[in-house]
Amino acid sequence: NDVERLRLTRKLNMNIFLAQLIESTNDTWGVDLFEVDALSNHRPLTHVALHLFKQRNILKQFQIRELTFFKFISAIEAKYRNNPYHNNIHATDVLQASHHMLNFSVFKNVFTELEVFAALFAAAVHDVDHPGVTNQYLINTNSDLAILYNDESVLENHHVTLAFQTLSTEGCDVLSTLNRKQHQMFRKMVISVVLATDMSKHIQHIGHLKTMVEIRRLSSSASSIIDPENAEDKLQILQSLVHCSDLSNPLKPLNLYLQWTDRIMEEFFRQGDLEKSLNLEVSPLCDRENSNICKSQMGFIDYVVHPLWEIWSRLTQPDCQPIMDILESNRVWIASQVLTEDDKHDGDDDGDDDKDDDDGDDDVIR
Numbered sequence: 001n002d003v004e005r006l007r008l009t010r011k012l013n014m015n016i017f018l019a020q021l022i023e024s025t026n027d028t029w030g031v032d033l034f035e036v037d038a039l040s041n042h043r044p045l046t047h048v049a050l051h052l053f054k055q056r057n058i059l060k061q062f063q064i065r066e067l068t069f070f071k072f073i074s075a076i077e078a079k080y081r082n083n084p085y086h087n088n089i090h091a092t093d094v095l096q097a098s099h100h101m102l103n104f105s106v107f108k109n110v111f112t113e114l115e116v117f118a119a120l121f122a123a124a125v126h127d128v129d130h131p132g133v134t135n136q137y138l139i140n141t142n143s144d145l146a147i148l149y150n151d152e153s154v155l156e157n158h159h160v161t162l163a164f165q166t167l168s169t170e171g172c173d174v175l176s177t178l179n180r181k182q183h184q185m186f187r188k189m190v191i192s193v194v195l196a197t198d199m200s201k202h203i204q205h206i207g208h209l210k211t212m213v214e215i216r217r218l219s220s221s222a223s224s225i226i227d228p229e230n231a232e233d234k235l236q237i238l239q240s241l242v243h244c245s246d247l248s249n250p251l252k253p254l255n256l257y258l259q260w261t262d263r264i265m266e267e268f269f270r271q272g273d274l275e276k277s278l279n280l281e282v283s284p285l286c287d288r289e290n291s292n293i294c295k296s297q298m299g300f301i302d303y304v305v306h307p308l309w310e311i312w313s314r315l316t317q318p319d320c321q322p323i324m325d326i327l328e329s330n331r332v333w334i335a336s337q338v339l340t341e342d343d344k345h346d347g348d349d350d351g352d353d354d355k356d357d358d359d360g361d362d363d364v365i366r
């Protein structure tokens with residue numbers, strides 16, 4: 001009857017739209033993964049990972065059965081929690097951004113298939129089972145995870161351990177066709193890339209990239225920027241590539257960037273609520289009663305995101321320029337909102353105006 005026909009037509013159109021969105025992950029920066037989440041019955045990671053790994057021919061190269069990969073990535077996706085920010089959509093976002101940047105011309109003929117497989121695998125699992133609180137919170141509350149990992153990259157150790165444990169779930173061993181040497185190299189790369197997403201390693205990334213760019217500038221043959229024979233340099237680049245992807249929200253189209261901002265702030269505010277209830281000091285950015293979201297984003301862009309992406313774009317020129325342009329325009333828009341946000345606050349000014357006064361060091365990262 002008409003109702004049934006209408007329902008089926010709608011379902012067919014949604015699947016066609018989903019297929020088009022997934023196809024666009026091949027070569028588009030800023031795919032609306034919230035749309036992919038809505039159309040894929042909340043399985044964006046499984047849909048996009050399966051598509052990208054097949055598109056890159058990784059499954060064939062390593063004789064990985066599609067069903068095995070499907071079971072593994074589904075098991076990983078199910079282990080992502082429904083946090084406002086650190087969830088399976090964020091994992092898909094970092095996976096797709098990493099895939100996109102591996103296609104930069106400066107990386108042509110640089111990475112082996114195993115290195116590409118390891119980097120994308122790391123991106124997909126890099127936040128699995130994230131509890132929605134920071135390392136510092138886990139340390140301050142003497143959590144089991146902090147005790148288990150001795151306060152060192154607590155979350156990141158947990159993500160990579162859980163990923164490898166998932167391989168031993170029935171029918172999920174996507175590494176079973178790798179030989180001993182490949183397995184050893186793959187595991188070393190995934191561990192180092194996931195551990196490198198710990199923000200405490202952020203400054204080191206910038207240092208390594210500056211050194212690499214400096215060497216490129218000084219070296220006579222400017223073209224051969226990355227020596228495919230230098231495994232250490234290549235591993236550092238893969239670490240920075242996934243770390244940049246993890247910090248890529250402000251470089252996405254504004255409507256996507258603003259959704260990620262709402263999500264991370266809600267996750268931080270929930271941590272602040274927990275800290276207040278436990279009489280702990282409220283962490284930076286986590287006080288929902290006293291936050292200026294636009295000023296926080298300007299600080300995040302100026303002190304964290306731009307310093308990293310500025311050097312990353314120098315290493316990866318010219319393909320990074322369109323993405324840097326988005327950062328620039330988003331920064332201008334945020335700055336314009338600060339003025340409006342101040343006006344709003346001035347409206348309900350309770351006379352204690354130094355609360356809004358940005359003396360510049362209330363929430364700047366040291």
Ligand SMILES: COc1ccc(C2=NN(C3CCN(C(=O)CN4C(=O)CCC4=O)CC3)C(=O)[C@@H]3CC=CC[C@H]23)cc1OC
Nearest residue numbers: 199246249250260261264284285296299300304363364365
């Ligand atoms: C879209 O917006 C954000 C997305 C991710 C993060 C992350 N943040 N962090 C650290 C928090 C503390 N840090 C700060 O810089 C705090 N801060 C400001 O942001 C302005 C001044 C200041 O002191 C370092 C990054 C994480 O560790 C998250 C997990 C991994 C990557 C980025 C995430 C923050 C965002 O917006 C503030």
Ligand SMILES: [Mg+2]
Nearest residue numbers: 126127155197
């Ligand atoms: Mg993380």
Ligand SMILES: [Zn+2]
Nearest residue numbers: 090126127246
């Ligand atoms: Zn992440």
